[in-house]
Amino acid sequence: MTNGISNFGRLGIEKLSRLGHAGVFSIRAVFCSFTPPLKFSLAIKQIWFIGWKSMGVVCLTGLFTGMVLALQGHPTLRKVGSEAFLGPLVALSLIRELGPVLSALMVTGRAGSAITAEIGIMRNNEQIDAMELMGINPLRYLAVPNLIGFLVAMPLLSAIFDVIALFGGYLVAVRLLGMNAGTYIGEMQSYVEMRDIWGGLYKSMSFGFLIAMVSCYKGFHSRFGAAGISTATTQAVVNASVLILVWDYVMTSFVF
Amino acid sequence: MITIDNLWKSFGSQEVLRGVSLEVKKGEFVALVGMSGSGKSLLLKHLVRLTEPDRGRVLVENSDLALISRHELQSLRSRIGYLFQNGALFDSMTVYENVAFPLREKTRLPAAVIRQKAMAQLELVGLKNATDKYPAQISGGMAKRAALARTLVQEPEVILFDEPTTGLDPIVSKSMLQLFDRIHKQLNLTGIIVTHEITGVFKIVEKVAMLYQGKIIANESPAQMQNSSDPVIRQFLTGDTEGPIQYR
Numbered sequence A: 001m002t003n004g005i006s007n008f009g010r011l012g013i014e015k016l017s018r019l020g021h022a023g024v025f026s027i028r029a030v031f032c033s034f035t036p037p038l039k040f041s042l043a044i045k046q047i048w049f050i051g052w053k054s055m056g057v058v059c060l061t062g063l064f065t066g067m068v069l070a071l072q073g074h075p076t077l078r079k080v081g082s083e084a085f086l087g088p089l090v091a092l093s094l095i096r097e098l099g100p101v102l103s104a105l106m107v108t109g110r111a112g113s114a115i116t117a118e119i120g121i122m123r124n125n126e127q128i129d130a131m132e133l134m135g136i137n138p139l140r141y142l143a144v145p146n147l148i149g150f151l152v153a154m155p156l157l158s159a160i161f162d163v164i165a166l167f168g169g170y171l172v173a174v175r176l177l178g179m180n181a182g183t184y185i186g187e188m189q190s191y192v193e194m195r196d197i198w199g200g201l202y203k204s205m206s207f208g209f210l211i212a213m214v215s216c217y218k219g220f221h222s223r224f225g226a227a228g229i230s231t232a233t234t235q236a237v238v239n240a241s242v243l244i245l246v247w248d249y250v251m252t253s254f255v256f
Numbered sequence B: 001m002i003t004i005d006n007l008w009k010s011f012g013s014q015e016v017l018r019g020v021s022l023e024v025k026k027g028e029f030v031a032l033v034g035m036s037g038s039g040k041s042l043l044l045k046h047l048v049r050l051t052e053p054d055r056g057r058v059l060v061e062n063s064d065l066a067l068i069s070r071h072e073l074q075s076l077r078s079r080i081g082y083l084f085q086n087g088a089l090f091d092s093m094t095v096y097e098n099v100a101f102p103l104r105e106k107t108r109l110p111a112a113v114i115r116q117k118a119m120a121q122l123e124l125v126g127l128k129n130a131t132d133k134y135p136a137q138i139s140g141g142m143a144k145r146a147a148l149a150r151t152l153v154q155e156p157e158v159i160l161f162d163e164p165t166t167g168l169d170p171i172v173s174k175s176m177l178q179l180f181d182r183i184h185k186q187l188n189l190t191g192i193i194v195t196h197e198i199t200g201v202f203k204i205v206e207k208v209a210m211l212y213q214g215k216i217i218a219n220e221s222p223a224q225m226q227n228s229s230d231p232v233i234r235q236f237l238t239g240d241t242e243g244p245i246q247y248r
Helices: A002-033 A040-050 A052-079 A083-124 A127-133 A138-176 A181-191 A194-220 A225-255 B040-046 B070-077 B095-106 B111-124 B140-152 B170-187 B198-202 B222-226 B231-238
Strands: B002-011 B014-024 B029-034 B055-060 B080-083 B158-162 B190-194 B207-212 B215-220
Touching (some): A002 A138, A002 A194, A040 A052, A040 A083, A040 A138, A052 A083, A083 A138, A083 A181, A083 A194, A083 A225, A127 A138, A127 B080, A138 A181, A138 A194, A194 A225, B014 B040, B014 B055, B014 B215, B029 B040, B029 B198, B040 B158, B040 B190, B080 B140, B095 B111, B095 B140, B111 B140, B170 B198, B207 B231, B215 B231, B222 B231
Parallel strands (some): B029 B190, B029 B207, B080 B158, B158 B190
Antiparallel strands (some): B002 B014, B002 B055, B207 B215
């Protein structure tokens, strides 16, 4: 019994200590982002890697999310005689929630995992140690460009997701289900406000911060060997995805 | 120059270093030998604070590495070159970019001067024709020479070599040791070399320190070491499977 309690306590302390480590890591990365020398060329390379290279998967996910939302929403609204509100339903769901969250989850899987693996391999091959011994701060060189990359790319990807998804919804609602195009778009315009759009963009930016920090932290602290890197990558994706969903709830409570 | 004083380090219940003490004077070239897994590389990492000891001190030019600030540590590290076992080249950069990297990042030298300095080191290690190749496109020996060029371009006063000849064929291995000897003599560098290449390294170092069961059991000239009557040293040098060293 006492052993069980002691193990539980040890586990709790270990988790808290890791959380503290991750917090200090994030604070140091943020601090490095605001102090020179800044690596602009590396940041631009990461914006391209995270943003441009995730476009395909984000567009595809967005298209089908919008389509299925319209397909599911239409019969439900028809039951209560409110088909006219399909446009606002699709738009608000996408702009406030699904756009930021789904695009963040997609980017976590595509770019976050790749970044963890890359940094993990650098840690394994002692490249990070070599950098430290040269007097070069690895955080500044590896974490900061990724942080900037995610902060810039995520809101853009989320916005693109929203536009493509709205188009997907339009295709199903107007072309497939025969809804009036004017009603679909007109009602959408009446109900969607600028604060919804800004809220979605803030959310996606905060998700970008979470993905960057989790991916980089896991890469920097990966264990040795192929198994160590694979574990770090899996943990990065799982932890970032869970954090996104939890933080989404917190953000929704405060922003909207 | 470098003083290691009663250094202890363990991982869980496994004590790897159990009171290591060693002194390396300025300009001296010391070989650190011992069984695989005896903690030689670990000891080397303590000298640049890549690892911190459980107990004991490491002093570099009378500065205790555990007590100096981050800024002082950085400045000290910039005077120490470290040649990693696998070279630790940045695989996203070419050989030239790897060698020029520390100068580009740490100095404000004009690009032409950086190029001149990097090319001079690449020529010294015989890699003038491999500048545009990536680490994955070159052999292990070339990667180690490129790493040496990257270390030398920072003009260190001390170089720590972590098994620089492991995995190389005998000819390349011998040429690497000759290169280290030439560099040590030309630049009057202080050096510690961790190696299993006993025959070759005994010709180029002034002293040999042997790490056994977590302690330095000998720190003497190669000639003294070869004439030692200590059964552990004798077994290690001859490579006999029978003797006091438990290798399983």
